Amino acid sequence: MNSIHRKTILEVGILLKTQQNFVIFGHVNPDGDAIGSTLALYHYLKSKEYNVFVIMPNDFPDFLKFLPLSSDIIIYEKQKKEAEKIIKETSLSFYCDFNEPKRLGNLSELEIKLDSIKVLIDHHPQPSKFVDYSISDTSVSSTSELIYEFISQVENSATVLKEIAECLMAGIITDTGLFHHNSSNPRTFEIIANLIKSGADKDLIINQIYNTYSYDRMKLLGSSLFNWMRVLPEYGSAYIYLSKEVLKKYKYQIGDTEGLVNYPLSISGINFSALFVEHDDYVKVSLRSKNSFDTNLFAREHYKGGGHINASGGKSFVSLSETTKLFTKLLSKYKSEIIEQ
Numbered sequence: 001m002n003s004i005h006r007k008t009i010l011e012v013g014i015l016l017k018t019q020q021n022f023v024i025f026g027h028v029n030p031d032g033d034a035i036g037s038t039l040a041l042y043h044y045l046k047s048k049e050y051n052v053f054v055i056m057p058n059d060f061p062d063f064l065k066f067l068p069l070s071s072d073i074i075i076y077e078k079q080k081k082e083a084e085k086i087i088k089e090t091s092l093s094f095y096c097d098f099n100e101p102k103r104l105g106n107l108s109e110l111e112i113k114l115d116s117i118k119v120l121i122d123h124h125p126q127p128s129k130f131v132d133y134s135i136s137d138t139s140v141s142s143t144s145e146l147i148y149e150f151i152s153q154v155e156n157s158a159t160v161l162k163e164i165a166e167c168l169m170a171g172i173i174t175d176t177g178l179f180h181h182n183s184s185n186p187r188t189f190e191i192i193a194n195l196i197k198s199g200a201d202k203d204l205i206i207n208q209i210y211n212t213y214s215y216d217r218m219k220l221l222g223s224s225l226f227n228w229m230r231v232l233p234e235y236g237s238a239y240i241y242l243s244k245e246v247l248k249k250y251k252y253q254i255g256d257t258e259g260l261v262n263y264p265l266s267i268s269g270i271n272f273s274a275l276f277v278e279h280d281d282y283v284k285v286s287l288r289s290k291n292s293f294d295t296n297l298f299a300r301e302h303y304k305g306g307g308h309i310n311a312s313g314g315k316s317f318v319s320l321s322e323t324t325k326l327f328t329k330l331l332s333k334y335k336s337e338i339i340e341q
């Protein structure tokens with residue numbers, strides 16, 4: 001973490017003491033890092049007896065609901081009036097794990113008009129400038145890692161409250177895919193060590209997140225790999241496509257396709273993987289790579305999305321079959337970038 005960020009953290013640390021009403025926002029379709037980082041900050045500010053709320057644009061997967069106080073999270077889609085009242089009264093807003101207002105989904109218009117002080121804590125590339133304070137660092141594993149740096153520096157302590165440690169551990173574990181990617185910096189493991197010292201039970205957290213599939217989810221995984229995966233060795237690529245009918249057959253719940261996009265990368269010679277999931281008005285696109293092929297650029301260019309080099313997402317607004325056809329066409333254009341690395 002560089003000295004500019006250290007300075008900003010201390011500035012924001014001082015600023016906290018002058019404010020009372022805080023809101024912490026996460027992004028649409030919140031993942032483990034969005035929930036882990038916001039909830040950890042929530043526990044911290046609550047322990048300081050501030051008036052604080054976490055607001056998400058929409059609901060989050062069940063496998064994250066074991067996290068302490070996750071039931072306090074306000075889901076804008078379900079609790080509009082309550083959320084609007086809280087947002088009006090807030091004097092300081094935190095934005096965690098995203099860096100563009102549009103990632104707030106249906107909340108974005110309402111929120112950005114607000115004249116509260118804005119603090120960004122995030123690790124995605126190319127942040128847009130809409131905040132007063134920015135702790136934006138693409139070199140860390142996750143936003144949860146930055147929240148750890150924030151709390152430990154403001155408190156001047158390497159250990160944190162147990163609840164904070166559990167949330168941050170969940171965020172780091174999910175954003176690195178169990179330390180498969182974005183985790184080659186020794187600092188990440190120093191932080192994990194400090195979280196264990198703080199009382200977080202690593203094995204329990206991994207079991208809660210990864211070993212709590214429903215039988216239907218497991219069958220969806222089997223079917224996805226057996227029936228709906230196409231492997232294109234000539235492009236070093238593979239994709240999985242899931243129609244609404246298939247999702248219905250396996251009683252799809254939010255979070256059931258989480259991690260599915262990583263499976264094709266286990267095939268030798270496959271460097272780039274995509275997952276296409278059909279929704280009512282669009283096809284959700286997830287992209288992963290295991291070399292330096294930049295999925296963030298690919299998602300920005302073709303799917304109105306973005307993310308990181310090795311993990312990105314976006315949307316396609318043509319049919320599922322059209323989406324996979326166009327994708328295959330694009331592969332021939334990117335072939336050398338995907339393979340020759």
Ligand SMILES: [Mn+2]
Pocket residue numbers: 033034097123142143175
């Ligand atoms: Mn993240």
